[in-house]
Amino acid sequence: xxxxxxxxxxxxxxxxxxxxxxxxxxxxxxxxxxxxxxxxxxxxxxxxxxxxxxxxxxxxxxxxxxxxxxxxxxxxxxxxxxxxxxxxxxxxxxxxxxxxxxxxxxxxxxxxxxxxxxxxxxxxxxxxxxxxxxxxxxxxxxxxxxxxxxxxxxxxxxxxxxxxxxxxxxxxxxxxxxxxxxxxxxxxxxxxxxxxxxxxxxxxxxxxxxxxxxxxxxxxxxxxxxxxxxxxxxxxxxxxxxxxxxxxx
Numbered sequence: 136x137x138x139x140x141x142x143x144x145x146x147x148x149x150x151x152x153x154x155x156x157x158x159x160x161x162x163x164x165x166x167x168x169x170x171x172x173x174x175x176x177x178x179x180x181x182x183x184x185x186x187x188x189x190x191x192x193x194x195x196x197x198x199x200x201x202x203x204x205x206x207x208x209x210x211x212x213x214x215x216x217x218x219x220x221x222x223x224x225x226x227x228x229x230x231x232x233x234x235x236x237x238x239x240x241x242x243x244x245x246x247x248x249x250x251x252x253x254x255x256x257x258x259x260x261x262x263x264x265x266x267x268x269x270x271x272x273x274x275x276x277x278x279x280x281x282x283x284x285x286x287x288x289x290x291x292x293x294x295x296x297x298x299x300x301x302x303x304x305x306x307x308x309x310x311x312x313x314x315x316x317x318x319x320x321x322x323x324x325x326x327x328x329x330x331x332x333x334x335x336x337x338x339x340x341x342x343x344x345x346x347x348x349x350x351x352x353x354x355x356x357x358x359x360x361x362x363x364x365x366x367x368x369x370x371x372x373x374x375x376x377x378x379x380x381x382x383x384x
């Protein structure tokens with residue numbers, strides 16, 4: 136746990152010993168009265184919290200939070216991902232949050248397994264805990280938004296305002312270039328689309344091309360959906376200059 140995140144309403148209240156954040160502070164970090172820990176408000180500022188009292192009788196930790204920064208804002212990268220297996224989706228949600236992807240659009244695809252979308256994680260609320268885990272891993276306060284769409288067409292209609300964005304589609308079938316060859320600008324938002332396990336159909340490729348997506352490859356090796364999404368995200372963010380230099384606060 137690289138940061139303790141709190142809702143706005145929680146930040147001024149004591150933390151119960153039964154809370155997993157308190158357990159981490161006391162049993163993993165061995166924090167004591169007077170010690171500091173990294174904390175932040177979900178969707179808001181990050182900073183330092185000082186433990187003012189550990190009340191053994193009341194089983195509560197009292198602390199005072201001081202904001203110091205904006206908590207590592209999300210990157211201007213949105214991802215469209217063909218709905219993967221639930222076990223893969225769990226990893227994907229954590230990893231895209233850790234990368235600082237601003238939006239994740241999960242979509243059913245023509246070749247995707249329809250039963251995957253019956254998973255509890257198909258409900259955006261159910262995905263939030265895993266997104267929070269990835270956000271905590273990154274030491275950030277900003278949690279990506281997640282959307283679920285039945286089809287790629289529905290997804291693209293939802294994201295209608297794509298003008299001015301750099302649109303990339305991962306596809307090993309006749310790619311125009313390698314993803315590593317594409318030049319990305321730090322300030323031009325990117326949308327990257329990654330298909331499900333069996334990739335895109337010709338109809339879906341046509342839909343993507345009609346709205347301006349460029350097909351890019353990542354070599355001949357076949358990756359799992361969540362691996363491809365994470366690798367692509369890292370390549371894009373590095374090219375944008377967002378993985379180098381001093382970390383953004």
